[in-house]
Amino acid sequence: MKNEKCTNDNPSPERTLIMPIAADKSEYKTRLPRVFLIAEDGVMHCIRALKSLNLSRYDHIYITILRHLDEKYALTERLILQFRINGITNAEIVVLDQPTTSQPDTIYQTILQKDIHGSIFVKDADCSFCGDDTIGNAIAIYPLEELDWVNPKNKSYVSVDDMYYITNIIEKRIVFHFFTAGGYSFESADTYCRYYEQFRQQPGLYLSHIIYSMLLDKHTFRPVLTKEYEDFELKFEKK
Template sequence: MAGDTGRTVTVVVPAAGRASRSRGPIWCRRRPDGSITLEAVIKPLGLAHVARVIVVVLRDHVDSHCGGDAAGLTQYLATKLGLGTADRPVDDKATLEVLALENETADATETVCQAIERCGIDGPIFVKDCDGSFPHVVADDDHVCVLPITSESVTSLHDLPSKSFADECGGVLTNIVEKQIVSDLACVGGFGFASAAAFQRAQEKVRAASNSATRAGNGPGRVFTSHVALQMLVEETVFRVIKVPTFEDWKTAEAWAANSQQYKNVLMHLDGVLVRPKQTWLAAAIREMADQPASLAPHFEPIAENVAAFRAAVTSVKSARAVVLSSLSEASRPAVAAMLKEFNIPCDSLVLGCSAVGSTFLLAHDTLHIQPHAAGSLTSAVATPSA
């Protein structure tokens, strides 16, 4: 899709490691919102200049987690992300591909090089780690994505000594160091390279030096993407430094747990708490047996202070989902949904057929511990159900 469309970049997501840092491979872990991490890695990226998105995984992970169906995984991700595939292209959209490697690679840069060779990648590439997420418009030049460390942003970064850090002057990279805190610019796992071939050449030079150091007992043997960028920087390649506004980190089990805590379900009963019935509600219920009203709004009135409290509770949490419970029947769902919209009541999930009484929830968190919680922490701040 490159050429006339202006799409020249290939995004490569290397995920062919052995997942030693957490339970199972990170790329297919289920997030609190129901998505898998690969969706969260790719979705915030602006892909207007991207022709292909190539995800590189291990064959045995596809076998154990996807029933061996790499084509099915490809279509699943493409559908979730609104992208095309080689078999089912979508007009004016990048295509998504899954490359399943038989053998584990030494590190992410070797994974990228295998993708370049096996998938025939030419031109600019953007290397995106699979253990974090951030918004970024992918460009076709050499650039490094960083998060400025502030008192607010530092809470989204975990295990700082494990990250790479960059120095810049006037928006241009002057130094990049792996696993040393040398500045307030933390690299977030997004690197642009104007040439896939240049990336390969630099990676080979760093690999050769790393192998020599390993044989001498003086090096770790792994080549990070920051090492490749540093090699190209030494060779006078100019990298732009792109400061991203936010970053989600799930590199370690601790980071995953902390990130999961940002997601909350805020539950509230509708009947007698958010709305109260008017005298005509029974007539509406009777008519429901014959024909469905477009909205139940004419037969209920909002309880303004409770609606305001519910809305405030939802907006106070970064990734909250508003869940509304009601004793109204499933058949009335369209009319209830229309009423909620008319009364400006937030609702991401509408659960019908629930009695308008106290509730007890058993919550299974990521730690797999079952914790009983009595409903009412929110309703303590608002009026109790009315008749």
């Protein structure tokens, strides 16, 4: 059933960045999720994932976390301190009472809770890159061969045609030259909600599934070639 809060005939021009960090893994019972760890320079990894972007482009920035992890590890207090230290003034923390089924679900719950309309930019917390997003539908990409070391099973891959449009996106299979760099732009939060609602019962749901369905329905997505891509998970594995 469609949730009426995800419907708006006159969406506002506001731009919103959403960083979903609501995974609920068994190891989090005994250790802090690694994206909340602080590097040697004093910057939390998920904040580093934000700082490489031009945050002044967004009216709102929401980092979504789980309540029981917030209470266990004081995540709200840690994040607020990081906002202040790093001069991020337009960020807010969204706390979910229950774990979500997937990253797309976390994004959806954030949209509902904050009544978001207009364009959204979804930023993964476990990587950083330099480059601008667009107010339209787009995916941040990076060429696979530019990385010295990569875990290919953790990526999704996109095909780009000669006119510089994305024509396909596939999860966990190296079939194209570019992989997604952890940034996804949707022209309309309302459209995102409608497509999510079609797939909400599907197990193992990724953003790539929603985007692929939108591509089949003739929604166009542009690739945004990024620079200085850094995968934090690879850094953690090296330690």
